[in-house]
Amino acid sequence: MFDAQTIKSFKSQKTPFYYYDLGLLRRTLDEIKNHGLSKGYHVHFAIKANFNLPILEEVRKAGLGIDCVSGNEIKRAVEAGFTGDQLAFAGVGKTDEEIQVGLDHDIFSFNCESLQELEILNGLAQKSGKTANVSIRLNPNVEAKTHRYITTGLNENKFGITADRLPKLFDMLPGLKNISLTGIHFHIGSQITDLQPFTDLCNRVNEMQDLFEENGVRLDHINVGGGYGIDYEKVDENPIPDFKSFFEVFDRNLELREGQQVHFELGRSIVGQCGSLISKVLYIKEGATTNFAVVDAGMTELIRPALYQANHRVDVLTSDKPHKTYDVVGPICETSDTFQKGIQLPEIERGDLVAIRSAGAYGEVMSSAYNLRDRVKAVYSK
Ligand SMILES: Cc1ncc(COP(=O)(O)O)c(C=O)c1O
Numbered sequence: 001m002f003d004a005q006t007i008k009s010f011k012s013q014k015t016p017f018y019y020y021d022l023g024l025l026r027r028t029l030d031e032i033k034n035h036g037l038s039k040g041y042h043v044h045f046a047i048k049a050n051f052n053l054p055i056l057e058e059v060r061k062a063g064l065g066i067d068c069v070s071g072n073e074i075k076r077a078v079e080a081g082f083t084g085d086q087l088a089f090a091g092v093g094k095t096d097e098e099i100q101v102g103l104d105h106d107i108f109s110f111n112c113e114s115l116q117e118l119e120i121l122n123g124l125a126q127k128s129g130k131t132a133n134v135s136i137r138l139n140p141n142v143e144a145k146t147h148r149y150i151t152t153g154l155n156e157n158k159f160g161i162t163a164d165r166l167p168k169l170f171d172m173l174p175g176l177k178n179i180s181l182t183g184i185h186f187h188i189g190s191q192i193t194d195l196q197p198f199t200d201l202c203n204r205v206n207e208m209q210d211l212f213e214e215n216g217v218r219l220d221h222i223n224v225g226g227g228y229g230i231d232y233e234k235v236d237e238n239p240i241p242d243f244k245s246f247f248e249v250f251d252r253n254l255e256l257r258e259g260q261q262v263h264f265e266l267g268r269s270i271v272g273q274c275g276s277l278i279s280k281v282l283y284i285k286e287g288a289t290t291n292f293a294v295v296d297a298g299m300t301e302l303i304r305p306a307l308y309q310a311n312h313r314v315d316v317l318t319s320d321k322p323h324k325t326y327d328v329v330g331p332i333c334e335t336s337d338t339f340q341k342g343i344q345l346p347e348i349e350r351g352d353l354v355a356i357r358s359a360g361a362y363g364e365v366m367s368s369a370y371n372l373r374d375r376v377k378a379v380y381s382k
């Protein structure tokens with residue numbers, strides 16, 4: 001939780017706002033350095049999880065690269081001081097203009113998601129007089145055991161190419177003169193807390209690697225994506241994911257070739273726990289079946305509960321009275337604008353502050369102007 005000084009500083013800020021604990025972010029990055037980078041693994045931060053410059057500055061200083069999913073994300077990464085050789089670019093719907101941004105910055109890898117995209121990229125690279133480095137994203141049909149909206153590696157999902165397309169890929173490759181196929185890419189989903197799906201993924205990677213070699217393609221790198229989850233229930237007890245166990249799955253299970261690089265694209269596990277959405281209680285309303293605490297943040301600032309039934313802890317920062325039961329809801333005209341239902345909290349009144357925790361990833365970046373709301377602000381610790 002937050003110390004008294006920090007809570008005091010919150011009182012002078014206009015709510016709602018995102019608060020980022022950069023100290024926790026640095027400690028999280030240190031764990032990645034100790035257990036991942038130190039083994040020679042390459043880790044990219046999935047900028048889609050949080051694109052704020054002070055966050056990117058810490059990520060850059062720690063020696064990570066960036067995984068992008070739009071031309072604007074590439075531009076933001078460059079603005080934050082990253083160079084093209086540190087950038088990968090995934091996404092099923094890259095526009096020609098976005099591909100051109102990647103080509104202009106000579107990015108490390110286009111993570112291509114379809115055979116048609118390969119042809120388009122080849123044509124654009126030819127026009128620019130360049131050879132594009134490509135990792136082909138493969139859909140491994142691995143069950144990630146997470147919410148179905150954030151599962152990406154099943155054949156029914158739109159991401160990557162399925163194994164039955166590979167003969168066509170191998171036929172096409174010799175004709176794609178402006179493409180260098182340097183790697184294979186996977187990403188099976190997000191908020192994965194059970195390590196078994198990552199073991200299953202490694203087994204698929206090994207099979208795919210054999211298949212590519214049988215077809216004369218030697219791979220310089222394997223990109224296993226991101227997806228490692230965080231503890232939304234116990235953020236204070238468990239602020240940093242167990243990266244040691246995570247990376248060990250890959251140490252144990254990947255069958256690497258001499259000199260081959262392994263790349264990761266982690267988003268939530270890096271930045272999730274360091275962010276909280278701080279909000280003020282506007283009204284306490286006694287309903288027929290419950291008490292509603294209406295706060296000034298809503299699904300416009302944090303959409304995850306409405307979108308995925310996600311559980312974000314709500315902590316009261318300015319009351320230690322005996323507990324009462326509340327539904328904590330936002331001001332937006334949608335029933336799904338609810339952060340928590342039927343939770344026990346210290347009795348609160350108008351003006352009290354609450355922190356909606358574990359909101360550093362896919363929080364501020366997914367905010368919207370629905371109901372013509374003001375854009376939410378960010379505040380950073382030292
Ligand atoms: C291609 C790709 N890589 C990496 C990530 C980052 O995922 P996570 O934040 O779960 O680590 C995502 C998002 O799920 C993604 O789509």
Ligand SMILES: N[C@@H](CCCC[NH3+])C(=O)O
Nearest residue numbers: 048150190191304361362
């Ligand atoms: N936006 C999602 C995760 C999807 C990540 C991108 N593939 C979340 O809030 O959990």
